[in-house]
Amino acid sequence: MRTHAIALPRDTTRQSRGLLIGNVSRLLHRVSGVVIILFVLAHTLVQAVRHFPPLMFLNAAWLGPLQQQPWLHGVLYFSLVFHTLYGLRLLVGDLGVRIDYRLSLWGIVGLSLLPLLREWGRYAGF
């Protein structure tokens, strides 16, 4: 059982090896946020090009195929789910709930991979 008693220093002998979980979670949160922002911007632009008459001349042929890219959908779904869940995790933590940082990160990554894999599987015909 873990106690809060004054403890001897833990075995820190391999701290510089392996992943620094905080960096992984911070970068994933940041990158997923950027992906979402880019998607919103691109989506707004595409809708404008498709439906706003003065911009319709820009309606390039590549817009349609671009929207059918499975990897793009997968990355977007992963980003949406990860950013939402990790943001909620931060919020809940700030309200006093103790959450293990390793478990929460890998749990959220796992959950976020589900829609990504589902999307890729759908395109692959599974």
Next chain:
Amino acid sequence: MNDEMTVEAEIRRYSPGEDAGPRYERYVVTGAGNMRVLDVIRRIYATSAGDLAFQFACRIGRCGTCAVKVNGVPVLACQERCVPRMRIEPLTPFPVIRDLVIDRTEIEERYARLALTPAPPAAGAAQPLPMDPGLAERIGHLDSCLACMICVSACPAVAERPFDGPAFMLKLGYMHKHPANDQDRVDSAMESGLLECFGCDACTQLCPADLSPAQEIRELRRDAVLGARSRS
């Protein structure tokens, strides 16, 4: 288990005022397979670079004096096991006095500014302060912070934002819980950048005293939002 190993260490050498800029000097050290980074530094000092500046005291991970960055990760040199290739640097973002020795003046000034001493008992009150045993245990644990600044060096928010760092937040959290505290520590924490923390727990992962500054930050934030009564 104790086989010999050969370590290739690159040490950042810099003496402000004397050198034009920092440089990395390469040393090869052979020693026991379980040697620590501090053993390598001391061997280099003894055999190859007598002018190398570094500091250590206890050699058992209790003083926090020997903290350095190894391959970009802040660690206690006396505790960290060697890897075959190591780049050893002083802790960032602190000013360097020389080589691996950082200037702790600003750190000490910040600690002093935060007034991290419990208020003295009222005159004539010689009785010990009554304290819940659970709280005493928790406070005792928080008091085992080494002030080694590993957490501050690892903190991405310190590098990007006006944030004093996890070590100071931990001390403020400690005082916030202390029954003899007579100041608004949440307010002090807010002034020190409480809201700038990313909540990434890098400080928790690297703390050599097995503390969680990130948890203290979360508890201070919770009290900032919900008030101190929300404490369990």
